[in-house]
Amino acid sequence: MSYQVRLQNFQGPFDLLCHLIEKEKIDIYDIPIAQITKEYLEYLAAWEDMDIDEASEFLLLACKLIEIKAKFLLPRKQEITQEEEATDPREELVERLLEYKIFRRLSALLGQIAIEQEKSFTRAGDNPSDWFPEGRPLEAVTLTDLTEALRAVLKQADCPQTLPLREKKISIGEKIQELRQALKRSNSRLWFKKLFTKTNDPLDIIVTFLALLELIHRGELKAYQENSFGDILILRCGE
Amino acid sequence: MITIYQSLLALIEALLFVSGAPLTLEEICAAANLPSADAQLALQELQRQYEGEDRGIQLRSVAGGYQLCTKAEYAPYIENLLGRREKNILSQAALETLAIIAYKQPITKYEIERIRGVRVDSVLNTLLEKGLIKETGRKAAPGRPILYGTTKYFLTAFGLQELQDLPPIPPPADS
Incomplete structure (x- = not known):
């Protein structure tokens, strides 16, 4: 058990399996599935801080190995058809391993070529036409062009040049004072809808409404409504 | 005749020099206004000349075109000049x-x-x-x-x- 070998150093489950097969000098066409499954699982067991995202692919192959092992353990039917007899449960795995090994070998060859190629230097700066097949996208565009374009877009979007900074916050207390004065000015009677014509600031509307409720609650005001959905008349008590 | 041929080599060398990426035969012919048979002959001659031991550059055929690059044996010196580059080796x-x-x-x-x-x-x-x-x-x-x-x-x-x-x-x- 080579506990020093970290699983993360393998390129994937096939890489690990190939490593085990090569280490034990096993004939790939006749893999002792019980032995190799045991060794494979030992590697997984030694994986400290197993991250399930990283491990899932290794676990998938572990399942496959166990499945194959189980197939070997199961008693075979007596009357085996010829077709069934021909299939070895390991066949698909061996095919995939062989294909993987071919590409592992080829990748090593490509790696060697790459190292050789690194020794030959070409002129810096590749052909721009390679990067921009339709010509240089910003050729003949100046900074002024860009700022002009931005200005035009902003104008079209009708963005206000300045944005109001909202700092004013009205308290219910202030609003109560306002309402009292408004009532004084209007002979102690006000129409509900009129209270909200001056503003469309949601906060202002809410505070006005709360101030109104507060004054009714205190018994300073009364509200009358003639019919459903009609306007509400607000009167000062004692008038 | 010889001088025309020599200037042809020089012309193609100039084209190859400015291009970092490989130039195709068609690109060379179009830029130099040459029939492809002439350009091909000139490229072969250039390639032969660069093989000489007195040259640090080689003309290689790559990716369906031609490209100038340094000879591999001078890599250590070029790295001295450029500083040890971050190797572009793939994982x-x-x-x-x-x-x-x-x-x-x-x-x-x-x-x-x-x-x-x-x-x-x-x-x-x-x-x-x-x-x-x-x-x-x-x-x-x-x-x-x-x-x-x-x-x-x-x-x-x-x-x-x-x-x-x-x-x-x-x-x-x-x-």
Whole structure:
């Protein structure tokens, strides 16, 4: 058990399996599935801080190995058809391993070529036409062009040049004072809808409404409504 | 006649010098206003001349074109000059994925993952960023998955004239 070998150093489950097969000098066409499954699982067991995202692919192959092992353990039917007899449960795995090994070998060859190629230097700066097949996208565009374009877009979007900074916050207390004065000015009677014509600031509307409720609650005001959905008349008590 | 021929070599050398990427024969002919037979002869002669031991540059045929590059034996000195560059060596995962794409293109992500037994999303992104692979279309299969293939730059980076110049696929027993 080579506990020093970290699983993360393998390129994937096939890489690990190939490593085990090569280490034990096993004939790939006749893999002792019980032995190799045991060794494979030992590697997984030694994986400290197993991250399930990283491990899932290794676990998938572990399942496959166990499945194959189980197939070997199961008693075979007596009357085996010829077709069934021909299939070895390991066949698909061996095919995939062989294909993987071919590409592992080829990748090593490509790696060697790459190292050789690194020794030959070409002129810096590749052909721009390679990067921009339709010509240089910003050729003949100046900074002024860009700022002009931005200005035009902003104008079209009708963005206000300045944005109001909202700092004013009205308290219910202030609003109560306002309402009292408004009532004084209007002979102690006000129409509900009129209270909200001056503003469309949601906060202002809410505070006005709360101030109104507060004054009714205190018994300073009364509200009358003639019919459903009609306007509400607000009167000062004692008038 | 000799002087005309010599100036032809000089002209083609000038064109090759300004281009970092390989120039195709057609590009050279168009720029130099030459029949391709003449350009080809001149390129062969240039290639022969650069082979001389008194030259540090070689003219290589790569990615279906011609490119000037330094001779490999001077790499250590060039590195002294440029400083030890960050080597552009690909990771094992990237090389495996690149090998599969190079030999099996056009190929989908799923087919690559089936061979490697691991997910290849991030590796594909790396290879796309490096310009070694590109999307070549979509497979006529459910979900119309993207097909990947190698780029012209891949040929240049690996010093290949065309895909057929890739190392032959080894027999399974030998791998």
